[in-house]
Amino acid sequence: MTAIITIADKFRNIFQRFSRFGTWFLEHQRRNLIAIFSLFILIDFSTTVMVNITPRPSNLPSTELNTPVSFGTLNKTASLTKSVFNKNNGVLELHYTISDGAVSDQDLVDTSKIKFTAMTDHGGSQVTGRIVPTSNNTLVVQFKNLSHNFNAVTLTAHDESINTATVEAPSSVVVDSSSAKKANANSNSASGKFIINRDKVSKSNTLTFASQKELEVSESKAKIAAQQKLISKNTNAIVEYQKAIGQQQSSIKKYQKILAQSDDSDTQTSIDNARDAITQIRTQISDAQKNIQRAKTNISQYQKTKKQVQEGKSLLPKPTGL
Numbered sequence: 001m002t003a004i005i006t007i008a009d010k011f012r013n014i015f016q017r018f019s020r021f022g023t024w025f026l027e028h029q030r031r032n033l034i035a036i037f038s039l040f041i042l043i044d045f046s047t048t049v050m051v052n053i054t055p056r057p058s059n060l061p062s063t064e065l066n067t068p069v070s071f072g073t074l075n076k077t078a079s080l081t082k083s084v085f086n087k088n089n090g091v092l093e094l095h096y097t098i099s100d101g102a103v104s105d106q107d108l109v110d111t112s113k114i115k116f117t118a119m120t121d122h123g124g125s126q127v128t129g130r131i132v133p134t135s136n137n138t139l140v141v142q143f144k145n146l147s148h149n150f151n152a153v154t155l156t157a158h159d160e161s162i163n164t165a166t167v168e169a170p171s172s173v174v175v176d177s178s179s180a181k182k183a184n185a186n187s188n189s190a191s192g193k194f195i196i197n198r199d200k201v202s203k204s205n206t207l208t209f210a211s212q213k214e215l216e217v218s219e220s221k222a223k224i225a226a227q228q229k230l231i232s233k234n235t236n237a238i239v240e241y242q243k244a245i246g247q248q249q250s251s252i253k254k255y256q257k258i259l260a261q262s263d264d265s266d267t268q269t270s271i272d273n274a275r276d277a278i279t280q281i282r283t284q285i286s287d288a289q290k291n292i293q294r295a296k297t298n299i300s301q302y303q304k305t306k307k308q309v310q311e312g313k314s315l316l317p318k319p320t321g322l
Contacts, residue, residue: 058121058152062200063193068099071192072159073166075101076109081138083196086207087148090127093207094141094155094196095134109137112317115158116141121151129322132212134219135305141322144209150198157192212319213309220306227295227302234288234295241285248274248281 063069068077082095098109111133118129124147132140141155210218255271258264308314 058154058195058197060152060195060197062152062197063195069157069192069194070101071157072161073163074159074161076114076159077101078114078157078192078194080194080196083201084204084207085146085198085201086204088205089208090124090144090146090148091207091209092143092146092153092196092201093210094153094194095138096141096157097138099137107137110161111137111139113160114139115160115320116322117156117158118143118322119154120146121153123147123150123153130319131322132215132319133316134212134215135223135316138219140215142209152198153196155194155196157194159192212316213312213314216309216314216316217306220302220309223302224299224306227299230295231292234291237288238285241281241288245278245281248278 063080065083066079066081068079070077077099079097079099080094081097083093085092098111098114100109114131116131118141120127120143123143124145126145127143127147128145129141129143132142134140143153146153252271252274255267255274259267259271
């Protein structure tokens, strides 16, 4: 009974406080309504300022690194391999690898025919950019004076190589008219678009607007390091393959002992399978050895290229503006 009375007293107190608040609000109604209205105005103004001034990434997702993006009509692809930004000097560096999809294993691409167009979101009025070839299949897009508050940079790759399959040479007026739709279809080439949001770019306080020579030497060093890593992986693979051969040979010996005491056909099948496995592994060893030899040849070529560049004998096209 006492508990019920206590709960009733609490509800009574709450009701009395609410009533007093209602009376106070009505007595100061004008002032309170002005205060509430002013608060809404302040929230709306703050939101507007935050949306228009505070830097933020674009609404579009960033293009992932090492993701081939098709462009043009000749099956070429571009992959963004590295993006670095120095907010202190506004330098943004975007590294691209270009591949010719029409030719497998092709490391030689005419980068002079590869162009980019760029748009910046809150990039500032002083931003400039250029395209710098760094090897036979790589290039760097550089920006300077880019605002440290930029939201995003959008780049679109273009292939200026002529695709004869899209060139129309009609034999008659009728054929010319009927080929219009085909020409329009061919003009819709792959977009080649890259979105680089500020929050997805690596940060560096030491990045500078490097010269083409510096970028070429850096690219050669990166290619050499990648080939050395390839050699290391193939060397380790050969060691594992040899261990696997040893295991198969050990199994064959055990099966042969069993076969000497029995004419079980399953045992002979196991021996044959082990021998086939050894043959396959030896083929894998041969492939790995070829990979190592190819990587060593590539390293020799990259070292030669690096030396030529350091001596000022680069054969690459000069940088071009965006």
